[in-house]
Amino acid sequence: MQCSYYDAHACRSCTLIEVPYPDQLRDKEERCAELLAAHAGLEWLPTVASPQAGYRNKAKMVVGGTAERPTFGILDGDGRGVDLRDCPVVAPGIRAVLPLLARFAVRAGLAPYDVPRRRGELKHVLVTESPTGDLMVRFVLRTERPLARLREHLPQLLEQAPRIRVVTANLLPEHKAVVEGDVDVPLTERTTLTMPLGPVALDLRPQSFFQTNSHVAAQLYAQVARWVEAIGPASVWDLYCGVGGFALHCAAPGRRVLGIEVSAEAVQSARHAARDLPDVEFAAGDATRFALASSPEQQPELVVVNPPRRGIGPELAGWLEASTVRHVVYSSCNPVTLARDLAAMPSLRPVRGQVLDMFPHTPHVEVATLLERVRPRATRPASSAGRG
Template sequence: MHCSYFDANICRSCTRMGVEFSRQIAVKQERLERMLAPWKPAWLAPCTGPESYFRNKAKMVAGGSTAAPTLGILGAGQEGVDLTGCGLYEPAVTASFEIVREFIRRASLTPFHVPTGRGELKHVLVTASPTGQLMVRFVLRSTESVVRIRKHLPWLREQLPTARVITANLLPERKALTEGAAELVLTEEELLPMPIRLDDADVLPLFVGPGAFFQTNSTIASGMYSQARAWMAGLEAAGLTHARVWDLYCGVGGFALALASPGRRLVGVEVSAPAVEAARRGAETMRERAGEPAGGAEFFVGDAAAAVRDLGGVPDVLVVNPPRRGLTDLAPWIERTAPRYLIYSSCNPRTLVTDLERMPGYRVREARLMDMFPQTDHMEAMVLAERR
């Protein structure tokens, strides 16, 4: 893949731009194998997807002026740099940019100017589902422009009929954040359907709401959920029955719902209330499907370390998908209470290694590279570990 922004030194975020894709994968695989060498796992083939047009979410900094807005990043002098032609975004995301830009002009939304601290519109966040439907969020400094957004909303919905969820997010502080805590939903729907097709052709009825985490690469998300399901099937084939499964840091319920099945007792825990709401919506949709019960999946809002005490007992299979800092206080609990199996999905292999070192009672049976972000050095991984 080649990029005109990269070649012109406008944006250098993709540090491996221009490197043959197969070579990128090989380098990542070699690095990951070195990091996990002490555990001697069996290696599965890397999970890869398209090298371009793969990002389902755009986090665009608003810059320029009301008459000539830019959507992209901040460049020299903290001025806006337009990146609407970036080749990483899914086509549905890219197709929305020009309409959103015209909406900014119509609604007289003044882009926030970092050097002076003036203006209202800080970011535009666009998320696309595999069906092409969109969630569009305008991140604002205050409610000053919400009236104008509402006034021109019919035009936006007419021009961008795929926009199922539209919101105004409030970020009054001058902080290096993408969004604030307050959200004004401007449409009837609050959740974006995010159906993910798995390797066995099943479709997970996932939903994503404003502020809820979801993997940026839908293809790799499918691979992750499929891998967890395949590992679970293998454990049951080897004799594990009526498994008690806990999915900690469950997000919108992707792993949990992929593993939901009659005969399994499944609990998902996530600190984000909007994410838990979305997970419950997905579970209810599964229950409504003819012949597809959700396997008794339940979801709760809570901190993972506190939840394991509140839930009581020990699961047969523990699924964890922690943030970049890793398991922190949870690793000692896992080592002490000894769930039989551990499925660990990691967005930071360095903390994965640290956590495994803190859990010497586990051996890593299998590992797999998950290439969530092509054109970069970023690696994600999944491991299946078993109590020794």
């Protein structure tokens, strides 16, 4: 894939962009196979490739420049804005709306936040696109002062860009290297973006996590649903459930499904999406603490885990190893921590695996594995020979 920003050294985030795409996939397959080589009998399914361009459904744009000429992209080493509105990995619908958002920022008088001087208002613009083409836009501000101007000019923006369904102002008063703050102020009546993936429609609220590649995410959920359907468990836990993607895809009549997620915002989204599914529930909480507090009678037949890059860690891995859970589906964005966690669960054997290229042109990769509990060897009855 050709990228003028990369060629000009304006942005070098796609570190593998010069590697032919088939070679990128092969290298990721070989790396995952090497990291999980200790697990004999692991069957690798065909790798899921991604579109090479336009695959990112979310753009996190740092705002720089001036109030009259803002830049949307990144900052250079001196804190100056580098405009990346035409980034080729961002979805076309997002790229099309970015110039309108820049003009909106000018009309509303949103001075870009100057990182070196710590002044200004508009820090980031975050845009998410649904598979339907609908958009969620979030303006990350330093203070509440621009809210009146945002509301004043918003009708014109919505008229110019009718695919924008949700708009919020996120407040980030602190000077720190994070993308967003804890508070979102709704600016539109609608506050959720519908994300249909295959047979399931997920609801995305402003601070909820969602996979950045809708095409690959749909295939990930579908593969896990096929694994779960073939096993046919009566009960499933989806730990680190986010907005409920795995839980909702694994739902079936009579199957009890429970999703646990630390983000209350994501749980609210998941509950709304599951409103017509009486056997599917979601609760806010820490996945590890929830599992450790459960009794053997409460433990499900199958657990899905989809942790952040740090993995599930020794406590949850130890709980799974000692639990009555028969099958585990582990979806990982970091094969290094996946390998570490699998080594801590020797009674749960990986039997199926799949590489999914969620992040083309980068070293990052998603790996899904299906684990089954190794049955303990049957104890033979003591022989009567030699007994007196």
